[in-house]
Amino acid sequence: MTLLTPGPCQTSPSVRMAAAQDMNHREPAFLQAYADVRAGLSVLAGGLVACLISGSGTASLESMLIACTKGRALCLIDGYYSRRAAE
Numbered sequence: 001m002t003l004l005t006p007g008p009c010q011t012s013p014s015v016r017m018a019a020a021q022d023m024n025h026r027e028p029a030f031l032q033a034y035a036d037v038r039a040g041l042s043v044l045a046g047g048l049v050a051c052l053i054s055g056s057g058t059a060s061l062e063s064m065l066i067a068c069t070k071g072r073a074l075c076l077i078d079g080y081y082s083r084r085a086a087e
Contacts, residue, residue: 010079045074061085 011019023030034052041050053063061081075086 041074048074056081 023033038050038052041052042048051067053060055063058081061084064075064085075082077083077086
């Protein structure tokens with residue numbers, strides 16, 4: 001499998017396997033996974049509401065900067081873009 005994303009994008013075999021699965025955003029399995037991730041992130045963030053945004057690293061960085069200009073924000077660092085967002 002080839003990920004056609006720009007920028008530094010190193011992925012582990014387990015991430016490539018997960019990305020290779022075909023799941024529609026309207027399927028019950030996707031909706032459940034989405035709800036589970038949001039709930040888990042909310043717990044990690046001390047009860048704050050979690051919002052998942054699909055897009056590039058730059059899209060997530062820009063969305064976070066626009067939405068989180070006041071108060072607390074949780075930045076999970078897992079690569080170049082999230083490290084840049086934290087800085």
